[in-house]
Amino acid sequence: MTSDRLKLGIIGLGIMGERLLRAALAHPGTEVVAVWDPSAPAAARLAGIAPELGMSAEAGAVIAAADAVYVASPPDSHIAHGKAALAAGKALFLEKPLASDLVAAREFVAGARGQRAAVNFPMASSPTVAQLRRWRPEIGRVERIEIKADFAGWPRGWQKDAASWLSKRAEGGFTREVVSHFLFLAQRWGGPLRLAEAGVTYPEGDGSETAISARLWAGDVPVTLSGGVGTTTADEHNLTTIIGSKGQLRLRDWSYGEKLEADGQWRTAPDAMPNAEMRPLTLAGQLDKLAALTRGEETELASLAEALSIMEAVEGILAARRG
Known part of the structure; x- marks a missing residue:
């Protein structure tokens, strides 16, 4: 970084790219x-959000201009x-998942060891997760974690413009897009993940999963997971x-x-807010951490x-025997 401000470049201006751009x-x-984004709709959105920027001609121009690149x-x-x-030589901030191919992801992570790189799991900067950490001493030793994720349909209503890949088995599905965030939280609270068993249900054709179930370990903490569409x-x-x-x-x-209080009732944190209101605070925290990463400092961003x-x-869950 050549100044006090982080010079950020963005490759990809879909839903997530636009969110970080606005933040x-x-x-x-x-x-x-x-x-940079090659699509005409993305260029139109950029012109409406930040007309002074203009759309770069190629991804390489973004990399050349930036201190840190968000992909x-x-x-x-x-x-x-x-x-x-x-x-x-630029710092890298990748959107999750790392890739669509697990073997390629393993090779990439091995080759990038020691470089300034992180992945955008926003719970690393979530005010709500910070509150849960403050409460953590009150619950003693963590004995198990239960994750449940349900959807009326997939993709979610606000993701329809990305349905061309989000609804497909190759790259999309709610397990990669949503459940991965809660697995990140489980990993931070327990330890490295290890899949014990799983089941998955797919529709006919190449559509993404409609139901999953799994048992995992986060370190020595057992984790149970279930999720479904239309549930x-x-x-x-x-x-x-x-x-x-x-x-x-x-x-x-x-x-x-x-x-959970002694009377059996769940008490919500007094400063809780809907996700749409909390998101800008979370993304501001992610940007603070990205600037620190770019300076070569240790951060709480998700590592590769x-x-x-x-x-x-x-991917282990999604490759399980079909239900």
């Missing part, structure tokens, strides 16, 4: 210097863009419950931290190794 434009420590293109292009950014009337509903020797905590619907562990578990 970066509002962040006093970040300057967005270049954006939010579809998963099958992550590694190529990531390698190019690291080869140019809730809400767009989505999720619960991650952390059961300790003295009490329980849970994360509900992304942004509500709750503690952590992301690979999650990807191993996710």
Whole structure:
């Protein structure tokens, strides 16, 4: 970094790229210097959000202009863009999953060891997760973790523009897109993930999964997981419950931290807010950490190794015998 502000480049201006772009434009420590996406709709969105930027001619121009590069293109292009950014000596912030191919992801992580790279699991900066950590001493030793994720349909209503790949088995599905976030949380609370058994249900054709179940270990903590499409009337509903020797905590619907009280009632943190309101705070925290990573400092961003562990578990679930 040549100044106090992080010079950020963005490759891919879909839903996630646009979210980080808007967060970066509002962040006093970040300057967005270049954006590239080959689609005409993305160019139109950029013109409406930040007309002064203009769309770069190619991904290489973004890498050349930036101190740190955020790669939010579809998963099958992550590694190529990531390698190019690291080869140019830039810090790398990858959208998850690492890639669409597990073997390629393993090779990439091995080759990138020691370089400035991280993966965008926003729970690393979630105010709600920070609240759960503050409560953690009250529940004693973590004995098990239960994860449940339900969807009215897939993709979710606000993701329809990305359905061309999100709805397909090769790169999409709710396990990669959503459940991976809760597995990140379980890994942070327990330890490296290890898949014990799993089942998955697919529709006919090449569509993504409609139901999953799994047992895993996070370090020495057992984790149970279930998820399905058409199992809730809400767009989505999720619960991650952390059961300790003295009490329980849970994360509900992304942004509500709750503690089980002695009367058997769940108490929500007093400053809890809907995810749409919390997201800007979370992304601002991610940008703070990305600036620190770019300076060569240690951060709490998800490492490539952590992301690979999650990807191993996710792909193991998706490769399980069909239900």
